[in-house]
Amino acid sequence: MSTSLQALTFQRLHPRAYLERFLAEGVRPDGRGDSSWRDISVNSGxxxxxxxxxxxxxxxxxxxxxxxxxxxxxxxxxxxxxxxxxxxxxxxxxxxxxxxxxxxxxxxxxxxxxxxxxxxxxxxxxxxxxxxxxxxxxxxxxxxxxxxxxxxxxxxxxxxxxxxxxxxxxxxxxxxxxxxxxxxxxxxxxxxxxxFARTPSSFTFGHFKPSSSPLPNSVPESFFLADLTSFEEPLMESTLAVVMYPNGDIGGITQTGVIDTVTSLPQGERGVTGSYDAITRATLLAKSQLASLHKQKLM
Incomplete structure (x- = not known):
């Protein structure tokens, strides 16, 4: 059996363990970091x-x-x-x-x-x-x-x-x-x-808690992932969607499930002590992505 086929079989049979192994290495299955978004293209008319x-x-x-x-x-x-x-x-x-x-x-x-x-x-x-x-x-x-x-x-x-x-x-x-x-x-x-000053943008995040125990010291107890794929979505304990306006004001927050204190940190900041409140973390990530959308003239 080829290596790629073995990986695909493992992903289907043990999706949580598959995701955990990637996150333990500081990367997601599609190669992104915790807070990275996929490419966006917009065409009007x-x-x-x-x-x-x-x-x-x-x-x-x-x-x-x-x-x-x-x-x-x-x-x-x-x-x-x-x-x-x-x-x-x-x-x-x-x-x-x-x-x-x-x-x-x-x-x-x-x-x-x-x-x-x-x-x-x-x-x-x-x-x-x-x-x-x-x-x-x-x-x-x-x-x-x-x-x-x-x-x-x-x-x-x-x-x-x-x-x-x-x-x-x-x-x-x-x-x-x-x-x-x-x-x-x-x-x-x-x-x-x-x-236009009230143009709403939505930014959705997922809270994932590894089930493997014990976890290596370098691996956070939970992860806060931006822009979930269809593979990642059903594995999340909860999600948080933030609506934000162009000036950075919050228009609303929608939560499903229960989110504990989130301890995952952006790639490159692993090992920093302390924890992030989920809403604070989501707000900071949403503002960063909003700025990126404006820079790309997608909003």
């Missing part, structure tokens, strides 16, 4: 039939997002506000981890995360979607589909949604009191009224 669109690749995870606008009647309690309807599709075509049929639990969680993040950030004020208060507003259907899945769909999807909204052009619309109808221009359009 990738769907000509949509009012706005984007294609995002985060490592091997690929998300395509399209925005379609329709005229709707406003809610009676919010007559001057429009609507946003995000929907995330994780189909069986993007990974064998997902099944055919209606949206699964993970897709619904990401959809709710996107919706809550957009509302709380006010990146897209709903009042800016009013055509005629009390009469007509825009409803934006934001559909994000994963066409290849290798973990961290949460961060990739939010980046795709934000980029698609930046790319969106709404046709000029006027409401006639005489006819009670809305007329939409076929030639005139304008970008969305976005609050």
């Amino acid at each position: 990738s769907i000509s039939t949509a009012d706005g669109s984007a294609l995002v690749r985060l490592g091997d995870t690929t998300i395509v997002c399209g925005v379609k606008a329709e005229v709707a009647e406003p809610d009676i309690d919010h007559p001057a506000s429009g609507f946003i309807v995000p929907n995330v599709d994780l189909s069986a075509m993007c990974s064998p981890l997902f099944k055919t049929g209606p949206p699964g639990e993970e897709a619904q969680i990401i959809s709710q995360y996107i919706y809550g993040t957009l509302l709380s950030s006010e990146f897209l004020p709903l009042k800016s979607l009013a055509i005629e208060p009390g009469k007509a507003v825009w409803c934006l259907y934001i559909d994000a589909a994963c066409i290849n899945y290798d973990g961290n769909a949460l961060d990739a999807t939010l980046l795709a949604v934000v980029t698609a909204l930046k790319n969106t052009q709404l046709p000029t619309a006027t409401f006639s009191e005489t006819t009670g109808r809305t007329t939409i221009s076929r030639t005139l359009s304008a970008p969305l009224s976005l609050n």
Whole structure:
């Protein structure tokens, strides 16, 4: 049996031990350090039939997002506000981890995360979607589909949604009191009224606790890993997702599971005494990655 086949067999039969052996050497299975992110590419305007669109690749995870606008009647309690309807599709075509049929639990969680993040950030004020208060507003259907899945769909999807909204052009619309109808221009359009100072970015981390005992003195008791792959995600004890704005302010933190005090340190800092609080550690790493995204002009 070849060495590569033996490694693949060991990975499938003993995934935790496989990951532990890599982390003990200060590296992850794909060659990254604890706090390293995979390469990111962003393309806007990738769907000509949509009012706005984007294609995002985060490592091997690929998300395509399209925005379609329709005229709707406003809610009676919010007559001057429009609507946003995000929907995330994780189909069986993007990974064998997902099944055919209606949206699964993970897709619904990401959809709710996107919706809550957009509302709380006010990146897209709903009042800016009013055509005629009390009469007509825009409803934006934001559909994000994963066409290849290798973990961290949460961060990739939010980046795709934000980029698609930046790319969106709404046709000029006027409401006639005489006819009670809305007329939409076929030639005139304008970008969305976005609050760029409140552009949300998401950064997700996983907390991994080795089960091997005893551990070598040089190996931390737990690890805090950025940008999880599909192999790493199910092995985590918990995850922490941080929403951050361009100025470094935190827009929200979502945690699943219980995270103890995290003692893993960035590559090159092993042996430094002391521990890191999980939220503090996540915030510092998120700020660093946010700065990198801005430097690459991906935000």
